[in-house]
Amino acid sequence: MEEFVLMKGNEAIAEAAIRAGTDGYFGYPITPQSEVIEYLAAAKPHERTGMVLLQAESEVAAINMLYGGAGAGKKVMTSSSSPGISLMQEGISYIAGSELPCLLVNVVRGGPGLGTIQPSQSDYFQSTKGGGHGDYNLIVLAPASVQEMADFVSLGYDLAFKYRNPVMIQTDGALGQMMEKVKFKPQQPRSKKSPDWATTGKTPDRERIIITSLDLDPSRQERFNEKLQVKYRTIKENEVRYEKIQCDDAEYLFVAYGTSSRICQKSMQMAREEGIKVGLFRPITLWPFPYNEIREMAGQVEGMLSVEMSAGQMVEDVRLAVEATVKVDHYGRMGGIIPSSEEIVEALKQKIIGG
Amino acid sequence: MAENAITTKELIKKENLVYQKTKLLTDDVMHYCPGCGHGTTHRLIAEIIEEMGIQSEIIGVAPVGCSVLMYNYMNIDMQEAAHGRAPAVATGIKRLLPEKYVFTYQGDGDLAAIGTAETIHACNRGENITIIFINNGIYGMTGGQMAPTTLVGMKSSTTPYGREVSQMGNPIKMTDLVANLPGTYFVSRQSVHTPGNVRKTKKAIRKAFEYQALNKGTCFVEVVSNCPSGWKMTPLESNKWLAENMLPFYPLGDMKVPEQ
Numbered sequence: 001m002e003e004f005v006l007m008k009g010n011e012a013i014a015e016a017a018i019r020a021g022t023d024g025y026f027g028y029p030i031t032p033q034s035e036v037i038e039y040l041a042a043a044k045p046h047e048r049t050g051m052v053l054l055q056a057e058s059e060v061a062a063i064n065m066l067y068g069g070a071g072a073g074k075k076v077m078t079s080s081s082s083p084g085i086s087l088m089q090e091g092i093s094y095i096a097g098s099e100l101p102c103l104l105v106n107v108v109r110g111g112p113g114l115g116t117i118q119p120s121q122s123d124y125f126q127s128t129k130g131g132g133h134g135d136y137n138l139i140v141l142a143p144a145s146v147q148e149m150a151d152f153v154s155l156g157y158d159l160a161f162k163y164r165n166p167v168m169i170q171t172d173g174a175l176g177q178m179m180e181k182v183k184f185k186p187q188q189p190r191s192k193k194s195p196d197w198a199t200t201g202k203t204p205d206r207e208r209i210i211i212t213s214l215d216l217d218p219s220r221q222e223r224f225n226e227k228l229q230v231k232y233r234t235i236k237e238n239e240v241r242y243e244k245i246q247c248d249d250a251e252y253l254f255v256a257y258g259t260s261s262r263i264c265q266k267s268m269q270m271a272r273e274e275g276i277k278v279g280l281f282r283p284i285t286l287w288p289f290p291y292n293e294i295r296e297m298a299g300q301v302e303g304m305l306s307v308e309m310s311a312g313q314m315v316e317d318v319r320l321a322v323e324a325t326v327k328v329d330h331y332g333r334m335g336g337i338i339p340s341s342e343e344i345v346e347a348l349k350q351k352i353i354g355g
Numbered sequence: 356m357a358e359n360a361i362t363t364k365e366l367i368k369k370e371n372l373v374y375q376k377t378k379l380l381t382d383d384v385m386h387y388c389p390g391c392g393h394g395t396t397h398r399l400i401a402e403i404i405e406e407m408g409i410q411s412e413i414i415g416v417a418p419v420g421c422s423v424l425m426y427n428y429m430n431i432d433m434q435e436a437a438h439g440r441a442p443a444v445a446t447g448i449k450r451l452l453p454e455k456y457v458f459t460y461q462g463d464g465d466l467a468a469i470g471t472a473e474t475i476h477a478c479n480r481g482e483n484i485t486i487i488f489i490n491n492g493i494y495g496m497t498g499g500q501m502a503p504t505t506l507v508g509m510k511s512s513t514t515p516y517g518r519e520v521s522q523m524g525n526p527i528k529m530t531d532l533v534a535n536l537p538g539t540y541f542v543s544r545q546s547v548h549t550p551g552n553v554r555k556t557k558k559a560i561r562k563a564f565e566y567q568a569l570n571k572g573t574c575f576v577e578v579v580s581n582c583p584s585g586w587k588m589t590p591l592e593s594n595k596w597l598a599e600n601m602l603p604f605y606p607l608g609d610m611k612v613p614e615q
Contacts, residue, residue: 023451024447024451026447052450052451054446054450056443056476057473057476058472060440060443060472060473061440061443061446061472061476062443064440064443064444064447064473065443065444065446065447065450066447067440067443067444067447068416068434068436068443068444068445068446068447068449068451069447069450069451070447071434071444072414072447072448072451074451076447076451090437091437091440094437098435199414199432199434199448200414200432201412201413201414201431201432201455202410203411204411208426208429208431208432208433209432209433210432210433210435211433211434211435212417212426212434214423214424214435
């Protein structure tokens with residue numbers, strides 16, 4: 001029986017990666033997520049499972065190592081933080097365009113540019129609306145606890161291989177750095193089998209395998225894009241995940257994910273003590289976004305406040321979901337500032353209730 | 356027709372066979388321009404893989420550039436890398452499939468400009484991969500722009516009056532650079548502009564594959580090649596120009612060989 005242990009979110013991701021049977025981790029240090037690669041280096045994953053660990057010369061190299069390893073049919077992952085994830089966007093687009101599975105972790109810090117090393121949620125657009133070039137989507141999971149940081153590693157791999165699509169765990173510097181109790185799943189063996197689409201060397205019993213996102217024939221390229229869109233529709237239909245907290249009697253709604261959703265729980269408690277019935281809707285998949293489930297809430301509540309550590313990015317999806325049937329506003333802090341629960345209650349009163 | 360001339364019927368008899376296209380090349384018609392060295396080098400690689408009997412054990416990585424469609428011609432498993440990233444892609448494959456042979460095939464823009472960091476660091480780590488580097492001193496695919504290896508004074512569509520050192524610096528000798536790294540095990544520069552040089556190139560590339568099995572470090576072969584279209588010459592003129600201009604700056608020969 002596994003015991004609870006106390007661990008940083010970044011370390012939990014690293015331990016979960018070994019236990020999920022990861023074949024290879026390729027990464028480049030960047031604050032606030034360097035604990036992932038440091039934990040792995042200290043944990044000797046090669047001795048535990050044979051897992052490969054390599055510190056790349058850049059995020060650009062790391063994501064392309066992922067591409068190679070994913071093309072070989074292996075479970076591969078990387079982790080980084082905002083500026084590093086920006087550097088990876090070309091490679092992520094290639095991975096999506098070649099329909100390869102992999103796991104990406106973005107421990108978001110404030111931007112733009114070099115920004116700050118403090119936590120932020122300002123990469124929502126980048127993660128959920130494309131990021132790199134071309135029509136593609138990542139599956140984006142947003143953990144709100146150290147336990148979910150760990151659990152979403154194996155969930156991420158399952159989704160990545162099920163759909164042959166890159167999956168991103170989008171978290172932030174607060175969840176990455178804070179310590180919480182976490183219980184790990186038992187060690188999963190590394191897979192010995194290769195998927196039939198992987199480049200493992202052409203044997204006489206099969207045709208050669210080519211991993212590429214290039215097709216110079218526009219009609220074939222369009223057909224391929226249509227196939228991708230069918231896949232994305234299937235993901236939207238089947239993989240929406242969310243959590244509703246105290247929504248049954250809610251007259252107002254916070255919509256928040258990750259660290260913001262945790263602060264909103266406290267704000268919710270404070271508001272309810274004042275007699276304001278507010279609930280919390282927490283998207284767990286940022287893509288696919290729970291549009292339908294939020295639209296359903298629009299018939300029940302008088303207003304929604306999207307709380308994000310950004311200038312207001314997810315709020316656009318909340319507005320799309322409710323289609324102007326209910327008042328929606330945004331409250332957030334930027335630049336690495338985490339909003340207080342008091343501020344959020346005040347914003348609810350001013351922007352939604354009194355507004 | 357001379358009386359003793361061989362008839363077509365006799366010619367195709369098995370006992371009269373003197374040369375055969377390797378089965379490791381597909382029947383796809385290559386898109387390369389007439390006289391281009393890519394086709395020759397592809398053939399050499401395919402022949403070597405067939406001769407070594409390693410078709411089921413090899414994974415190739417294609418670049419971005421003229422040889423972006425290399426995977427259409429090679430009857431082996433291949434991955435197409437983003438521009439310049441082939442050594443990183445190959446690193447990912449080789450680290451996870453260490454028992455397989457992995458090679459990259461890259462042009463000068465891919466390997467020596469946009470992919471310089473990946474090239475240097477893969478070689479410095481001594482990744483057990485083989486890198487085949489085609490140097491024709493120009494960007495062929497995009498229409499003849501300056502490459503990092505374009506010679507001083509050489510004209511290209513972005514240096515229409517010739518490459519000037521004051522503006523663009525000197526051509527980079529990547530093969531010399533990687534030969535100085537402890538991570539490389541075998542480094543050679545060859546060319547494919549004459550039949551004799553083609554044979555030498557084949558020997559060098561074969562060594563670069565054979566040595567990979569020793570797990571002693573990166574094997575790197577530069578192939579100085581031509582670009583008749585980009586250089587705006589006939590194939591024959593381009594081979595002559597290569598010998599007279601490219602080879603004095605990029606001298607041929609093994610630059611690093613394993614200690615006996």
